Amino acid sequence: MQINQLHRFAVAPMMDWTDRHCRVFHRLMSRRALLYTEMLTTGAIIHGDRARLLGFDASEHPLALQLGGSDPRDLATAAKIGEDFGYDEINLNVGCPSDRVKDGRFGACLMAEPALVAAGVEAMKREVKIPVTVKCRIGIDDQDPELALDALARGVIAAGADALIVHARKAWLNGLSPKENRDVPPLDYDRVYRLKAAMPDVPIIINGGIAGLAEARKHLAHVDGVMLGRAAYQEPWRLLAVDPELFGEAAPFTAMKDVFEAMIPYIERELAQGTRLHSIVRHVLGAFHGVPGARAFRRHLAENAVRPGAGANVLREAVALVEDRKPAAIAA
CATH class of the missing domain: 3.20.20.70 (Aldolase class I)
Incomplete structure (x- = not known):
């Protein structure tokens, strides 16, 4: 086999x-x-x-x-x-x-x-x-x-x-x-x-x-x-480390903020088809674990993604609350 x-x-x-x-x-x-x-x-x-x-x-x-x-x-x-x-x-x-x-x-x-x-x-x-x-x-x-x-x-x-x-x-x-x-x-x-x-x-x-x-x-x-x-x-x-560490290949992105920017077009397509923002972003809450601003990121999404008509800008606003640093475990 x-x-x-x-x-x-x-x-x-x-x-x-x-x-x-x-x-x-x-x-x-x-x-x-x-x-x-x-x-x-x-x-x-x-x-x-x-x-x-x-x-x-x-x-x-x-x-x-x-x-x-x-x-x-x-x-x-x-x-x-x-x-x-x-x-x-x-x-x-x-x-x-x-x-x-x-x-x-x-x-x-x-x-x-x-x-x-x-x-x-x-x-x-x-x-x-x-x-x-x-x-x-x-x-x-x-x-x-x-x-x-x-x-x-x-x-x-x-x-x-x-x-x-x-x-x-x-x-x-x-x-x-x-x-x-x-x-x-x-x-x-x-x-x-x-x-x-x-x-x-x-x-x-x-x-x-x-x-x-x-x-x-x-x-x-x-x-x-x-x-x-x-x-x-x-x-x-x-x-983020899977491809370089286990396959010897470059990662698609090296920073979580870039991942979210790349995800915006998908979110916008889904919203246009009637998907609620919360259904998508409920999966991303751990993205900045250990980074200053992570709590504010989670709170912003929790409070705003459930609102009727919430758009991709809610995610962008949440990401902007996070410092430009890698999670502690990656940085170590």
């Missing part, structure tokens, strides 16, 4: 966060990061408003569609729809621990049904030509991660999966809330490293609790790729 650079760095799929506006913002900071949609259920894609659910800006490539579901036929149908919309990858969610996901028989609960997951992967691979990947946990509840992760990994790879993304925590479906499942179960990066050592020809990407690119580089000594979640969203300035 060919291991390429596509999965070397990715921004994780995150419900309510990685929508199309967020992804356009992230793309302005890295040409190379692989971006993911929020998880979309097969039922929503097959029966819902596809243009609204699946539409994206051409600048977002490379872009993966994450699916939630367990019925192989529905997964195949939804994957084909995603391919026809122009997505670059289909990813199956076998890691989300929310109650809604568990009740629908998809997400992390599928760690207990590796044969069903493999059947879904096989069905999608028959239907599409683009890569099909799986995102999972190391196990759930009382499962032994040594056995559970191996069973899932070997099953989906035999079914044709092109890569495996592993959140290096268990998910406790009984006893912990979805929020607690992001922090409480201990991280076990070594378990993911052992999986890679056991499957050297399979692209293995690690996810979970990774705070920045310094940590990412350490993981890349053991696995093929790193997926950053909350750190990428809450402190998006970190993405």
Whole structure:
């Protein structure tokens, strides 16, 4: 199996966060990061408003569609729809621990049904030509991660999966809330490293609790790729260093203020189509973390972006409140 650079760095799929506006913002900071949609259920894609659910800006490539579901036929149908919309990858969610996901028989609960997951992967691979990947946990509840992760990994790879993304925590479906499942179960990066050592020809990407690119580089000594979640969203300035530090290429922009200026045309197009400014700029509040004026930037957006008719000038005014300095972590 060919291991390429596509999965070397990715921004994780995150419900309510990685929508199309967020992804356009992230793309302005890295040409190379692989971006993911929020998880979309097969039922929503097959029966819902596809243009609204699946539409994206051409600048977002490379872009993966994450699916939630367990019925192989529905997964195949939804994957084909995603391919026809122009997505670059289909990813199956076998890691989300929310109650809604568990009740629908998809997400992390599928760690207990590796044969069903493999059947879904096989069905999608028959239907599409683009890569099909799986995102999972190391196990759930009382499962032994040594056995559970191996069973899932070997099953989906035999079914044709092109890569495996592993959140290096268990998910406790009984006893912990979805929020607690992001922090409480201990991280076990070594378990993911052992999986890679056991499957050297399979692209293995690690996810979970990774705070920045310094940590990412350490993981890349053991696995093929790193997926950053909350750190990428809450402190998006970190993405400015992805291309130079992980790919040896120049960043699209070196300063956050330039990123926002480049984003203005997109915002103006969206506003003209009826999008509210708040829906776009709610994703940028962490952009100047640690820079004098960051609090004033956030306050200005919070108070003014929600107003009817708020325009791109609100963002420009907010950016003007920030000093021309890099965040402390970058400067260091």
